[in-house]
Amino acid sequence: MNSKSEAKVIKATALRMKDGSVMTDAGEFTSECIIDCAGSYIGETRLKETLAAFLSKFHLKMGKLHGGYFPHELRSPTVGRLFLVGDSAGQCVPFWNVLRTDCAARVIERELTLEEGLLSTVCEIHRIYFKIAGWLQWLINAIPNFWATQLGKLWSIRSVSDCLLNQYLQEFENCLEAKPLRHFAS
Numbered sequence: 457m458n459s460k461s462e463a464k465v466i467k468a469t470a471l472r473m474k475d476g477s478v479m480t481d482a483g484e485f486t487s488e489c490i491i492d493c494a495g496s497y498i499g500e501t502r503l504k505e506t507l508a509a510f511l512s513k514f515h516l517k518m519g520k521l522h523g524g525y526f527p528h529e530l531r532s533p534t535v536g537r538l539f540l541v542g543d544s545a546g547q548c549v550p551f552w553n554v555l556r557t558d559c560a561a562r563v564i565e566r567e568l569t570l571e572e573g574l575l576s577t578v579c580e581i582h583r584i585y586f587k588i589a590g591w592l593q594w595l596i597n598a599i600p601n602f603w604a605t606q607l608g609k610l611w612s613i614r615s616v617s618d619c620l621l622n623q624y625l626q627e628f629e630n631c632l633e634a635k636p637l638r639h640f641a642s
Contacts, residue, residue: 534574 533540539560563573596604611617
């Protein structure tokens with residue numbers, strides 16, 4: 457039996473990739489498998505300027521900031537050798553995060569090579585419900601606020617939200633039946 461792969465689960469803000477390493481606000485991480493579950497984001501967001509402009513309309517000043525990325529659109533589940541989970545991947549639906557962390561755990565346990573794990577993670581996002589969720593995330597940001605409000609009202613109808621949530625839970629159960637999950641400690 458092969459020994460486990462070296463892995464790092466980072467809980468720091470990922471700033472950029474450099475020569476196969478992940479540069480964060482807590483230092484540099486180099487490992488065969490790196491999982492970003494801190495809700496960070498590698499890239500430019502321009503959120504600070506947008507927030508400052510919004511606050512100035514109400515004559516308010518910005519206080520201390522934390523975080524730095526609001527997940528409003530889907531991103532690739534991987535950046536180089538970095539597995540993205542949760543907000544850093546542009547979404548925070550538990551089902552998809554479980555699949556991604558399970559895939560990373562399989563790499564750590566050496567059941568998959570890093571390349572197979574990265575490919576498997578990429579393939580998971582092509583499932584139909586994930587596509588629908590991605591389309592809905594895009595739609596909410598693309599339509600006028602009036603229509604976004606109407607969709608929110610529709611979602612708030614108990615029978616509609618129950619139907620959608622039941623479908624989500626059924627898909628999650630189907631996934632668990634098809635593939636038992638691995639867990640790892642951070």
